[in-house]
Amino acid sequence: MASYRLPRSGASSSCSTFRILSHTRRAPSTSSGFSRSSVSTRCRSVVTATSLGGCDSSRRSAARCTGYSVSPMRTHRQRATKSERNRSRAKHSGRKLEGASRALPRMRPNASPGTPAANANVRACERAVAFRHNPGSGCRRFGTATADDARVPECGAATRSAKCSGGGRVPEIFRRGPPGDDRPPAEPGRSSVETRLQTPPGVESSALVxxxxxxxxxxxxxxxxxxxxxxxxxxxxxxxxxxxxxxxxxxxxxxxxxxxxxxxxxxxxxxxxxxxxxxxxxxxxxxxxxxxxxxxxxxxxxxxxxxxxxxxxxxxxxxxxxxxxxxxxxxxxxxxxxxxxxxxxxxxxxxxxxxxxxxxxxxxxxxxxxxxxxxVTPVIERSVACQKRARAELEIPENARVFVYPGDLETSRGAEVSAAIAGRLGSAVPDALVVFAYRRKTARAPEVAERLAARLDPARVRFACEVPDVLALIASAEAVIFPVDDLFGKVDVPIVLLESMALGVPVVAYDGGPLSDLSDVERVPTLDADAWIPPLLRLSADAEARRERAAAQRRAVEQRHSAQRVxxxxxxxxxxxxxxxxxxxxxxx
Missing domain, CATH: 3.40.50.2000 (Glycogen Phosphorylase B;)
Structure with a gap:
């Protein structure tokens, strides 16, 4: 039996001690040595399970599948008498294996696989098992492979990557239990650790780490x-x-x-x-x-x-x-x-x-x-047919220049300012039309829509609640207007604005509050409707300005708001x- 002290993850070494008991399946062998590679496989698995984990159940699960058992010992603070405490200190002071001439280094907790600390833990565990197989080695050398070790799969880089890095098939060695274990083996393709941790069906073994x-x-x-x-x-x-x-x-x-x-x-x-x-x-x-x-x-x-x-x-x-x-x-x-x-x-x-x-x-x-x-996820481009269909649903003329307000009606001043912009745009651009694409978040939304529609020219505006494909409508628009000063109940930067930017539709937004974080959009520092007309006219009349603004907005969304980066x-x-x-x-x- 080989034992050494292993500080529990998250606790000092003086407060928690664990004993690793090595078990080997010994078959009739022709030599007295053993293979370093086979020990490395089992050592790496038990070190990974104990140094990365924090609970006793994960240590026991790792022990079952690696051939090691991990049993918690009473801490020094829990010992009943001073004499018992002194005997324990004397027993563990050298931290030596039975008869070994060289003490094991202290195990390092919370070591991630592949780091120097994890490699030191593996080497310490290898020396422990080496002495178990070959007591005369004094933990200094490794012998040749035994017949029993020949049954263990080679643990090259692929095996270590499969268990410690989280990829590949779980090798057979990780599905074996300790000697005398009469429990049924793990299901084919699943390790004992997976079975003990009750991994849901369909979850790949790499997810365990x-x-x-x-x-x-x-x-x-x-x-x-x-x-x-x-x-x-x-x-x-x-x-x-x-x-x-x-x-x-x-x-x-x-x-x-x-x-x-x-x-x-x-x-x-x-x-x-x-x-x-x-x-x-x-x-x-x-x-x-x-x-x-x-x-x-x-x-x-x-x-x-x-x-x-x-x-x-x-x-x-x-x-x-x-x-x-x-x-x-x-x-x-x-x-x-x-x-x-x-x-x-x-x-x-x-x-x-x-x-x-x-x-x-x-x-x-x-x-x-x-x-x-x-x-924001990549936005699917809307075809010309989709754009025409979205316009037809709202009875928008084909030659109309559409400006979309995709905001709420009952919160903020956005709807009121957009209504004022619609009235002024009608005199500057004869074929301009403003669409209020809103959602009914409260019972007040229909009431506000009726009040605004009553004071606006019905040929210049459309009120659409819950548009089936609002992005198809936006893709056919000249610009998106968003004069909102209160984003209560909405994300700091509304997703519909990010999707409009990704589609290449110019966005004209109020420069205040969370909207100030929008990059490369047309900003208006006031909610005065007269200040919003010049940038809208410029974007509507100048095709080159529209293309430059659209390209800048696409870059901004990709660099700052892409789902992968977030x-x-x-x-x-x-x-x-x-x-x-x-x-x-x-x-x-």
Missing amino acids: LPSVLFVSKPVAPPFHDGTKCLVRDIATHLTRVRATVLSTPSAPALGASSRIQMARVYSNAGAFAPGLSENLRAALWVLARSRADVWHFVFAPNRRTSGVGRWLGRIRRRPIVQTIASPPRSFDDPRKLLFGEVVVAQSRWTRAAIEAAYAANGDAPPRLEVIPPP AAAYEALYEELARQGRRRGGREA
């Missing part, structure tokens, strides 16, 4: 006309090093073909823009009782009730939390009741400044703040917080 994140948000299900849903969908489908779990509905289709995305079908239906109290309660109970993710990512508009529940869940389950402000609240007064994440993500510099000012006004230090803009930024946060959670005793998913 990846951290995991749970998105706590509205139900991620069609229709995707909400900025929060689109944010979660686009991040989850573009993660490459992290597994994702999203809250959804029973009838929602899977997000893409990746097996790294799991659908927790918690909500009963997609519901309205804001889930009801009963739906939120179902989601909270599921997160409390069933979530196994390393990191939780809350994505919602902050309010005291929901933030209080999120803070309570995080304290009970002791999970690191990322909180993204999906849309800014009316006010950040008393921000400690609204923000609870270890990392708070603002989607614009304006929102971050507002949070910092609120904390400064209360004399408190803000949490860690990051600015990650909202993502997901990579979040992925770095997840990995960092997952490591911190494991060091402080979090469970490995």
Whole structure:
């Protein structure tokens, strides 16, 4: 039996000790040595499982599939008497194997595969097993292969990559149990670690070494006309090093073909823009009782009730939390009741400044703040036929120059300013037509639409609620106008504006609030309708100016808002917080 001390992940070596007991399947052999390569396979697996993991169950699972058993010993603080404590210290002071002439170095916890610390752990484990096979070596040399070791697959770079780097098929050695293990073997193609950790069917074995994140948000299900849903969908489908779990509905289709995305079908239906109290309660109970993710990512508009529940869940389950402000609240007064994440993500510099000012006004230090803009996926170009169909549905003449306002009617001054712009454009451009493409978020929306339509020329405007393909309508437009000074209930930078930029349609936006983060758009620093007419006339009349603006907008979206770049930024946060959670005793998913 060979034993050495292994500090538990997240605890000091004086407080937690583990003993590794080596088991080997010895067959009639023709030589007394053994193969270093076969030991390296088993050593690397047990070192990876123990140094990266944090829970006893993962250590036991790794031990079962590698031929090692890991048993926790009582800590020095738990010893009953002083004499027993002194005997323990004397026993472990040298940290030597039985009869070995050379002491093992201390194992290094939390070592990522491939790093110098992980390689040192592997070498220490190799020396332990080397002495077990060949006591005369004194942990200094390795002998030749035995007949038993000949049955073990060669553990070259491919095997190490398969287990420690997360790719390839799991070798046979990782599916074997220790001697005397009468439990049935793992299912073909799945390792014992997969079986013990109850990996869902369809999840590839490489996902076992990846951290995991749970998105706590509205139900991620069609229709995707909400900025929060689109944010979660686009991040989850573009993660490459992290597994994702999203809250959804029973009838929602899977997000893409990746097996790294799991659908927790918690909500009963997609519901309205804001889930009801009963739906939120179902989601909270599921997160409390069933979530196994390393990191939780809350994505919602902050309010005291929901933030209080999120803070309570995080304290009970002791999970690191990322909180993204999906849309800014009316006010950040008393921000400690609204923000609870270890990392708070603002989607614009304006929102971050507002949070910092609120904390400064209360004399408190803000949490860690990051600015990650909202993502947008590649937009499918709309054909000429689609554009004509969208115009025909609204009875728009073919020769009309269309300007689209894709905003809400009942919040902000955007609809009123757009109505004033429509009246002035009619006298400057005879064939101009302004389309109000809005959604009915509240019961006031139809009332506002009727009031605006009553004072405008019906030949110059169209009011369209829930346009089936708004991007086809925008693709046929001269420009998008967005004179909005209050984005309550919307993402800091509305997705429809980013999609318009990606389509190559010029965007004319108010230069204030979160919209100031939009790059390479036509900015207007005031909400006076007269100030909006000159840039609209220039873009409508000058084809070269339109092409230059469209090209600049496409570059800005690709460089700042592409889903791959945004997901990579979040992925770095997840990995960092997952490591911190494991060091402080979090469970490995």
